[in-house]
Amino acid sequence: MNQSLHExxxxxxxxxxxxxxxxxxxxxxxxxxxxxxxxxxxxxxRLFSDHDLDWLRMVHSFRVSGLPISEVKHYIAMCLQxxxxxxxxxELVAKQEKELEAKIHAYNLQLMHIKEKKAYYKxxxxxxxxxxxxxxxxxxxxxxxxxxxxxxxxxxxxxxSP
Amino acid sequence: MNQSLHExxxxxxxxxxxxxxxxxxxxxxxxxxxxxxxxxxxxxxRLFSDHDLDWLRMVHSFRVSGLPISEVKHYIAMCLQxxxxxxxxxELVAKQEKELEAKIHAYNLQLMHIKEKKAYYKxxxxxxxxxxxxxxxxxxxxxxxxxxxxxxxxxxxxxxSP
DNA sequence: ATATTGACTTCGAGTAACTCGAATACTTAA
DNA sequence: TTAAGTATTCGAGTTACTCGAAGTCAATAT
Numbered sequence: 001m002n003q004s005l006h007e008x009x010x011x012x013x014x015x016x017x018x019x020x021x022x023x024x025x026x027x028x029x030x031x032x033x034x035x036x037x038x039x040x041x042x043x044x045x046r047l048f049s050d051h052d053l054d055w056l057r058m059v060h061s062f063r064v065s066g067l068p069i070s071e072v073k074h075y076i077a078m079c080l081q082x083x084x085x086x087x088x089x090x091e092l093v094a095k096q097e098k099e100l101e102a103k104i105h106a107y108n109l110q111l112m113h114i115k116e117k118k119a120y121y122k123x124x125x126x127x128x129x130x131x132x133x134x135x136x137x138x139x140x141x142x143x144x145x146x147x148x149x150x151x152x153x154x155x156x157x158x159x160x161s162p
Numbered sequence: 163m164n165q166s167l168h169e170x171x172x173x174x175x176x177x178x179x180x181x182x183x184x185x186x187x188x189x190x191x192x193x194x195x196x197x198x199x200x201x202x203x204x205x206x207x208r209l210f211s212d213h214d215l216d217w218l219r220m221v222h223s224f225r226v227s228g229l230p231i232s233e234v235k236h237y238i239a240m241c242l243q244x245x246x247x248x249x250x251x252x253e254l255v256a257k258q259e260k261e262l263e264a265k266i267h268a269y270n271l272q273l274m275h276i277k278e279k280k281a282y283y284k285x286x287x288x289x290x291x292x293x294x295x296x297x298x299x300x301x302x303x304x305x306x307x308x309x310x311x312x313x314x315x316x317x318x319x320x321x322x323s324p
Numbered sequence: 325a326t327a328t329t330g331a332c333t334t335c336g337a338g339t340a341a342c343t344c345g346a347a348t349a350c351t352t353a354a
Numbered sequence: 355t356t357a358a359g360t361a362t363t364c365g366a367g368t369t370a371c372t373c374g375a376a377g378t379c380a381a382t383a384t
Contacts (some may be wrong), residue, residue: 011360011361012360017311017314018309018310018311019308022344024342026345027363028187028342028343043350043361044363045360050343053308064272065273069173069341073172081285086287090280093276093279093283096276097273097277100272101193103268103349104270107265107269108266111227111259111262111263113223114255114259118255118256118259121252121255121288122252124245124248125248146180146181146215147180148180152176152180159182173331173332174331174332175331184372185332186372188336190370190371190372205330205333206332207332225370230369271334290364293382
C-alpha cells in the first residue's frame with residue numbers, strides 16, 4: 001500500500017487528458033459520488049491521486065459495459081463496506097458478464113447484416129445488379145425476419161371500417 | 163413485388179408482440195417518421211403491413227447497433243430518394259461497420275476484465291485469499307491502467323496553497 | 325340497457341447520462 | 355493592467371426512450 005498512490009497529483013485537466021473523458025463528465029462522476037476520495041486544494045479545485053484514477057478507470061469500464069450509474073454506485077458502496085459484501089459483488093459481476101456476452105452476440109449478428117448490406121451495395125455499384133433489393137420495395141438487407149407468432153394471422157385484428 | 167406485402171395486416175399490439183418492442187417505442191418511431199408507410203384504419207388506428215415490419219426491423223437493427231435516430235432518418239431519406247444515393251448509403255454502412263467492430267472489441271476487453279474479477283472473487287470466497295485486492299486499497303481488478311502522458315508528472319500543475 | 329373490458333389514440337411529463345454554456349473567481353505572463 | 359488560462363457551480367438542453375393520464379370507440383357480460 002504505497003502512500004504515494006494517495007498523494008494528490010493530477011488536476012481535472014490532467015485526468016481528462018489521461019482518461020479521454022471530458023472535464024464535464026469527470027465532474028459529473030464526482031458529483032454522483034462515483035470517485036469517493038477525490039481531494040481539493042486550497043482553492044477548492046479537484047486534485048486526483050493515482051488511486052482516484054484507479055477508481056475512475058473502474059467506473060469508466062463499468063459504464064462502457066452498460067452498467068447503469070445507480071448500480072455502479074451500489075457496487076462502490078459494497079466495496080467500501082467490506083469483505084462481507086463479496087458474495088453480492090460476485091453476483092453483480094456475474095450478471096454483468098451475462099449481459100456483456102449477450103451484447104457481443106447481438107453486435108456480431110448486426111455486424112453480419114451490415115457486411116451483407118455492404119456487399120450488396122458494392123455489387124450494385126459494380127453494375128452487376130440494379131437496386132431491386134431497395135428497402136423501399138422489399139428489404140432483405142437487414143437480416144433475420146421477425147418470427148410471426150401463429151396466433152397472429154393476416155388482418156386478424158384489423159377492423160376494417162364498415 | 164407481392165402486393166400482399168403492402169396489405170395492412172397487423173395492429174400495433176401485433177407488432178409489439180412480433181418485434182419485442184413496446185407499443186410506446188413503435189409509436190415513437192412512427193412519430194419520428196422512421197416507418198414511412200404505416201397506414202391507418204377507419205378509426206385512425208395504425209395498421210402495419212409486412213413491408214412496414216421490414217422497415218421496422220431495419221430501423222431496429224440500426225438502433226441496436228448504436229446509429230442515432232437522426233442518421234437512421236438520413237439513411238431512410240436516401241433510400242426513398244433513389245439509386246443515386248447508393249454511394250452515400252454505402253459510406254454510412256461502412257462507417258457503421260467500423261463502429262460496430264470497435265464496440266465489439268471494447269466489449270470483449272471488458273468481458274476479460276469481468277472474468278478476472280469473477281475469478282478473483284471466487285478465490286476469495288474459497289478462502290484462498292483475503293481481500294487485499296479490494297478497490298478501496300488498490301484496484302487491479304479493472305484491467306488496463308491508463309497511459310499517463312509523459313508531460314504529466316506528479317503534482318506538475320497542482321498549485322498547493324501558499 | 326348499461327357497465328365493464330380492452331384496445332386504440334394523443335399529449336405531456338419524467339428519466340438517464342451526459343453535454344454544454346454562462347457567470348464567476350483566481351493567477352500568472354506580457 | 356489587461357489578457358489568457360484554468361478552475362468552480364449552476365442550470366438548461368439533448369437523446370431516446372418510458373410511462374401514465376385522459377379520451378374515444380366497439381364488443382361483450384349482466
